[in-house]
Amino acid sequence: MEKFTENVQKFGFGLMRLPRLADGTIDVDQTAEMADRFLAAGMNYFDTAYVYEGSEEAIRKALVERVPRDKFYLTSKLNVTTNDAKDAASARQEFYTSLERTGAKYLDFYLLHAMNKENYSKFTEWDIFSFVKELKEKGLIRHYGFSFHDDPETLDRILTEHPDLEFVQLQINYIDWESPSVQSRACHEVAVKHDKPIVIMEPIKGGMLASPPQQVVDLMKQADPDASPASWALRFAASLKNVMVVLSGMSSLEQMEENLKTMKDFQPLSEAEQQVIVKARETINAIPQIPCTGCRYCVKDCPKHISIPRVFEAMNKILVYNNREQAERTFGFAVEDGGKPSECIHCGSCERNCPQHIQIRSWLEKAAAEFEK
Ligand code: SF4
Ligand code: SF4
Incomplete structure (x- = not known):
């Protein structure tokens, strides 16, 4: 060095x-x-x-x-x-x-x-x-x-x-x-x-x-x-x-x-x-969470410009760490970037593009219930 x-x-x-x-x-x-x-x-x-x-x-x-x-x-x-x-x-x-x-x-x-x-x-x-x-x-x-x-x-x-x-x-x-x-x-x-x-x-x-x-x-x-x-x-x-x-x-x-x-x-x-x-690391990875890799393929055709990977990052902070403060902070960045999860019109375009086959619409509903109540 x-x-x-x-x-x-x-x-x-x-x-x-x-x-x-x-x-x-x-x-x-x-x-x-x-x-x-x-x-x-x-x-x-x-x-x-x-x-x-x-x-x-x-x-x-x-x-x-x-x-x-x-x-x-x-x-x-x-x-x-x-x-x-x-x-x-x-x-x-x-x-x-x-x-x-x-x-x-x-x-x-x-x-x-x-x-x-x-x-x-x-x-x-x-x-x-x-x-x-x-x-x-x-x-x-x-x-x-x-x-x-x-x-x-x-x-x-x-x-x-x-x-x-x-x-x-x-x-x-x-x-x-x-x-x-x-x-x-x-x-x-x-x-x-x-x-x-x-x-x-x-x-x-x-x-x-x-x-x-x-x-x-x-x-x-x-x-x-x-x-x-x-x-x-x-x-x-x-x-x-x-x-x-x-x-x-x-x-x-x-x-x-x-x-x-x-x-x-x-x-x-x-x-x-x-x-x-x-x-x-193995213990944390074994906790059920959204397997989003952050590739952003889902975002490009979303008519509501929802920052899907950021929303999922926020959800995982709840699911894995039960850390509401950090999760809400991340969710705040997500909605600064684009639409709210509740604005999803269920067109399905994101799911067709997701290589991880994540049920994006269903997780967005859960995220709306978690953060937009
Ligand atoms: S289903 Fe919802 S999140 Fe997915 S592309 Fe359509 S509007 Fe966007
Ligand atoms: S396409 Fe799938 S894996 Fe990639 S960022 Fe979107 S939800 Fe995550």
């Missing part, structure tokens, strides 16, 4: 879900306390983005204005899907806005945000690849890479066509490791093949693996009575090859303390512990 990863500590502070005050604004005092605790534990990687509402300004006050600049690494991201990014010039402007909001003078790591097939075309058309290269030459960023949400073939293509991209951020956790929709394992293999340092996002799957189904909790307690389910998830991610940082989006000091306990003196999973993870 590249030398630049050497001083980066393996546990990163994701700044997407910062604590908020009653009026909805970010609690800067608590964020500062969390940042101090994080630094005191020897950690140094902070991850924000242009699209994390209020986060860049909050980290300026909580960290940049209080701590010498060489004591931390700060990361932000350029997103081509925002309303602000209308063309190449306005997309590029996001970088300067991030720089101003954070007050950081330069960014240690800069990412092309949410790369997938579709966004890759836009990043290419607007030549954002040359832009980040120029920023590095000017010393305004130290290293550039991208965060990725697509299949391993697309990842391989991007890394082959742009070998100068220095690192990659992937969604990896023990449950998505073999999942046909996220394909964490296959994406990890591609990144390792290209010898890229890896930043891991969603190691606890948005918090879901902090409270997995009871059978999994029992399994983990039996193996180690003192280890929390979240610690197993973090250690699984951090044990993988080429990992530079494992991010966790923390919202409270308690979460920070809990995660630091695991990551401060990080120990990779032993062979026996890896077997516990395999068993946990």
Whole structure:
């Protein structure tokens, strides 16, 4: 792996879900306390983005204005899907806005945000690849890479066509490791093949693996009575090859303390512990759930533009994890994207296109009853 990863500590502070005050604004005092605790534990990687509402300004006050600049690494991201990014010039402007909001003078790591097939075309058309290269030459960023949400073939293509991209951020956790929709394992293999340092996002799957189904909790307690389910998830991610940082989006000091306990003196999973993870994955996969792979073949001809895979993701968060808060959040994104399940007119087009032969109409009725009551 590249030398630049050497001083980066393996546990990163994701700044997407910062604590908020009653009026909805970010609690800067608590964020500062969390940042101090994080630094005191020897950690140094902070991850924000242009699209994390209020986060860049909050980290300026909580960290940049209080701590010498060489004591931390700060990361932000350029997103081509925002309303602000209308063309190449306005997309590029996001970088300067991030720089101003954070007050950081330069960014240690800069990412092309949410790369997938579709966004890759836009990043290419607007030549954002040359832009980040120029920023590095000017010393305004130290290293550039991208965060990725697509299949391993697309990842391989991007890394082959742009070998100068220095690192990659992937969604990896023990449950998505073999999942046909996220394909964490296959994406990890591609990144390792290209010898890229890896930043891991969603190691606890948005918090879901902090409270997995009871059978999994029992399994983990039996193996180690003192280890929390979240610690197993973090250690699984951090044990993988080429990992530079494992991010966790923390919202409270308690979460920070809990995660630091695991990551401060990080120990990779032993062979026996890896077997516990395999068993946990098998146990979760054996729970009846909608076998949707997220391929989206069903969506293209839906006259009501229902975001079917997102709705099913929300349903599975209820069926598998019984996590209503997370499920409703995902359902909210689904109806932002398209129609409500109750708007389905039962035309059947989606079912004709679904390679998994899922009874989509029937599951949408169940989803409407679950989330629209
Ligand atoms: S059956 Fe419903 S969900 Fe399926 S394509 Fe028709 S309207 Fe869309
Ligand atoms: S076609 Fe089937 S498997 Fe693919 S996203 Fe739609 S419901 Fe899921």
